[in-house]
Amino acid sequence: MSKGPLKTKWVAPSILSADFANLERDIRAVAAAGADLLHVDVMDGHFVPNLTIGVPVVESLKKVSPLPLDVHLMIEKPERFVEDFIKAGSDYLTIHVESTASPGDVLQKIRSLGAKAGITLRPRTPLKDIEAFLPLADLVLVMTVEPGFGGQSFMADQVVKMQELSRLRREKGYTYLIEVDGGVSDKTVGQCQDADVFVAGSYVFKNDYRTAIRTLKGEA
Ligand code: DX5
Ligand code: ZN
Secondary structure, three states: OOOOOOOOOEEEEEHHHOOHHHHHHHHHHHHHOOOOOEEEEEEEOOOOOOEOOOHHHHHHHHHHOOOOEEEEEEOOOHHHOHHHHHHOOOOEEEEEHHHOOOHHHHHHHHHHOOOEEEEEEOOOOOOHHHHOOHHHOOEEEEEOOOOOOOOOOOOHHHHHHHHHHHHHHHHHOOOOEEEEEOOOOOOOHHHHOOOOEEEEOHHHHOOOHHHHHHHHOOOO
16 A cells, blocks of 8 residues: 555654643553654744744653654754754654755754654745655655644645655665645545655644544555
């Protein structure tokens, strides 16, 4: 079924929709329900109009999470913090192409510090803006909502980016995973089959975790 490097699809629940007073409980529950990664949304109130969590929280999550941490940085000048986020335990660290003057240097720095390097783009940013960085990426994230908040509607006009990334990977021999983030649910996952990893916040946390995760993986 999977066209990419994974044998089965992965699901990465976004803790933005978890109970922040009970993160350990919720993380252990989604891990037991079959999740593959834990998606952690870091927002700085500048790059996006919302503030969430920072390095000390990631460090604490790392101590209790049975799942690798998939950290999505929605912050200006991420180069200031990549070392701290990797020391805190980020396994995948994803930056926005619009957030830094030197995306290639930041991706190389992430890899040199031992983490997997991810690149992403806002819905209105064209795919050509990240093409030069694809050889440096272990993960490419396609945003299907405007970054900043959970619970928004899926933007179907972004699906073409997943298709194009899948074609480029095949044709050029790239090795990145394709991840999709925003409004992913039972209703929209069918349009995302060029992605390898499904991020889902509200859909997982507002439903029975096991059923939701199995549905996204096409196992239900
Ligand atoms: C939005 C975040 C998402 C968010 C997804 O800026 O990047 O990870 O948590 O939430 P849902 O799945 O509810 O759209
Ligand atoms: Zn995210």
